[in-house]
Amino acid sequence: MHAWRFDAIGTRWEVETSAPLGEGDRTRISSIVAAFDETWSRFRDDSIVSSLRSGGETATLDRDAAADAHAMLGAYRELADATDGAVNPLIGTGLESLGYDASLTLQPGSPRPAPGDWQRLLSLDADAIGLSAPAVIDVGAVGKGRLVDLICDALAHLPGRVTVDGSGDLRVRGGAARVALEHPYDPTSAIGVVEVADAALCASGITRRSWGDGLHHVLDGRTGLPVRTWAATWALADDAMHADAAATGLFFDGGAALADRWGVEWVRMSTDGRVERSEGFPGELFTVSASSSSAVGIGKEAPQSRLRRQAAENTEE
Known part of the structure; x- marks a missing residue:
């Protein structure tokens, strides 16, 4: 297998293929990533979502961006309904208020809930998106996964196995890959392993982008506060x-039921070390004691330098 590694949307990517990627495929992937970032990054002053943050504006989308918008906001509507508004695409203002802003100040202010009426404020037509009031769109709950799919689909013409790995979100086509479920409090160990065969596995954890006193990027849109019950989730x-x-x-009540309706298999680990799984999850889980999480430091402050190295990404979980 041959691997092409590159940095995009603030994180490290790897595309693994049976034969080395040609210059044409690399150029096409780079173009897809650039276009996605130019539309959806809240960390860029020149992006479309940044142009809408003051409210009262509408932006025209090209065909590809419009397709992304309809797919991602459709998923958000289902997420919002299932979690009673906890998942909200206008959570960007809350993230910035807590210091996760374009400059990565990491200086928290007061929590800011996302607008509960986001479906009224955020308009989407066939080829245009708009906000009727000041707000910050953040598609972090679905965006990186969407980009993984776009890259994987762009390489559908290649023979053999193709793996697109966006640092925690990956998709495998034309074969299988055995993937460890990294322990959220100890990156040198795993709580289980699963084979990903012609499917996608995405992980999210509260220790990946964390700073300050218990602050991290997974916020409850209803309160603007970081979630406290679950430490990490995996979805297949x-x-x-x-x-x-x-x-x-899966960080919220209602998330597991939605995953089940979608036919998604899943695992989640609580902050006190409990592990839950869907009935049909095909992987192997190792024994995780209730005390193992506290032993590796729940609530321990993550170094700000690590967060800055990861860079500000608009599509991460």
């Missing part, structure tokens, strides 16, 4: 966007 689905969406939804 046919496509990465729905796996990514389910991984976010």
Whole structure:
């Protein structure tokens, strides 16, 4: 297998293929990533979502961006309904208020809930998106998964196994890969392993982008506060966007039921070390004691330098 590694949307990517990727395929992937970032990054002043943050504006989308918008916001509507509004695409203002802003100040202010009426404020037509009031769109619950799918689909013409790995969100086509479920409090160990065969596996954890005193990027849109019950989630689905969406939804009441309706298999680990799984999850889980999480430091502050190295990504979970 041959691996092409690159940095995009603030994280490390790897595309693994049976034969080395040609220059044409690399150029096409780079173009897909650039276009997605130019539309959806809240960390760029020149992106479409940044142009809408003051409210009262509408932006025209090209065909590909419009398709992304309809797919991602459709998933958000289902997530919002299932979690009683906990998952909300206008959570960007809350993230920025807590310091996870374009400059990565990491200086928290007061929590800011996302607008509960986001479906009224955020409009989407066939080729245009708009906001009727000041707000910040953040598609982190589904965006990186969507980009994984776009890259994987763009390489559908290649023979053999193709693996697209966006640092926690991956999709495998034309074969299988054995993937460890990384322990959220100890990256040198795993709580289980699963084979991903012609499917996608997405993971989310509260220790990946964390800073300050218990602050991290998974916020409850109703309160603007970080979630406290679940430490990490994993979701296995046919496509990465729905796996990514389910991984976010699993942090909240109603998320597991939505994953089950979507046919997504899942695992989640609580902050006190308990592990739950869907009935049909095909992987192997290792024994995790209730005390193992506290032994590795629940609530321990993550170094700010690590968060800055990861860079500000608009599509991460």
